[in-house]
Amino acid sequence: MKLRAALTKGEEVRFISHLDYAALVERAIRRAKLPVAYSEGFNPHMKFSFASALAVGVTSEAEVMDVELSRPLSQPEAWDRLAAALPPGVRLLRLVPYEGKAKSLMAAVDRAEYRVRLPYAGTEEAARRAVAAFFAAPEVVYRRVLPKKTREVDAKAYLTEMRAEKEGEELLLHIAIAVTPSGSLKPGEVIELLVQDFGLAVEPKEAKIHRTALLSGGRDLFALIE
Numbered sequence: 001m002k003l004r005a006a007l008t009k010g011e012e013v014r015f016i017s018h019l020d021y022a023a024l025v026e027r028a029i030r031r032a033k034l035p036v037a038y039s040e041g042f043n044p045h046m047k048f049s050f051a052s053a054l055a056v057g058v059t060s061e062a063e064v065m066d067v068e069l070s071r072p073l074s075q076p077e078a079w080d081r082l083a084a085a086l087p088p089g090v091r092l093l094r095l096v097p098y099e100g101k102a103k104s105l106m107a108a109v110d111r112a113e114y115r116v117r118l119p120y121a122g123t124e125e126a127a128r129r130a131v132a133a134f135f136a137a138p139e140v141v142y143r144r145v146l147p148k149k150t151r152e153v154d155a156k157a158y159l160t161e162m163r164a165e166k167e168g169e170e171l172l173l174h175i176a177i178a179v180t181p182s183g184s185l186k187p188g189e190v191i192e193l194l195v196q197d198f199g200l201a202v203e204p205k206e207a208k209i210h211r212t213a214l215l216s217g218g219r220d221l222f223a224l225i226e
Contacts, residue, residue, distance in 0.1 A: 003034075003067045003078055004096045004225055009060040009211075012089030018053040021063075024087060029067065032085035034078060037068040051105035051214050051221060052112060052179055055186050060211035061093065062113075064221050066105055073097075098225040103216075108224060111160070113176045113213040114187045118202040120171035127164040127171055130200040134162070140197065142189050155193055158185035171202060179214075 009021060016024070026046055029036060038044040047068035054060055075097050083092040102108075120127070134140060140155040161176035175187050187209050194200040214221055 001069045001072045001097060001099055002102075003069065003073075004094075004098060004222060005065050005067065005082070005092060006061075006094040006222070007063040007065065007086070008089070008091045008093060009054060009058070009063050010089035010091070011059060013087070014057055014059050014089075017056055018050070021054070021090075022050060025065065025090065028082065028085040028087065028090070032081035034067065034081060035070045035073060037070040049105060051109045054211060055188065055209075058114075058187070058209045058211060062211050062214050064105060064214055066102075094222065096222055096225060102225050105221065108216040108221060109179050109214050110217065111176060111213075111215040112179055112184070112211060113174070113215070115210045115212050116173040116175060116187055116191065117167075117208045117210075118171045118173070118191070119169060119206050120166065120202055121169070122171075122201045124164065124166040127166065127200060130194050130198040131162050131164050133198045134159070134194065137197075140193060142185065142193055144189070153183070153185060153189070155185055155190070158183075159190055162190070 007025065013021060013024065026048065029046065029048065037047045039047060049066055051064040054063065075095060078097070079092065079095050082095070086092060142153045142155045144151045144153050158178045159175070160178050163174040165172050175190055177185050177187065188204065188207065191202070191204045191207050195202060195204055216224060
């Protein structure tokens, strides 16, 4: 039996790495005393996995994980145990038990959706022009600086959708990014490109980025097991 869970990554934990977030959730699972299955061998580890790593500084309402159990457990009991053990900033939004084989979360995910808020003094029309110019450009290359080299990323291969609207003194961007075996693009990188290459008058460091969904073939990840 397995459990598929949707969790948040809130303001309290937005600046921890994905590995630290996973370790934090693992400790919560231990505190909840769920009958989790472990791998065999000299150094057994808990059988749980996440769908897609989240960049540091980004909040989320769509952190999806699978946990394998060694014996069946009712959904209400599993919910009560796990929800009570999670730390501030991590809330349990959904929990679905399932049996049988399912495609791994990492292999299933092909799209991530984000909502970005930025302080913005310009007009909505100017923001929309920058977005339109991005999609009209024959090529948009992001130069990702790594510790030992700089890698060029074809941003247009990954950015599948983007909309801009102004809300008061803020610019609201809705961004959808393809997640592929060969890689992906970060929403922060999208904002940098809009500023550097297309003249969007915002400060990338002031962006508040929130992941709203992870999808597989246009479907919610829970639809794959229900």
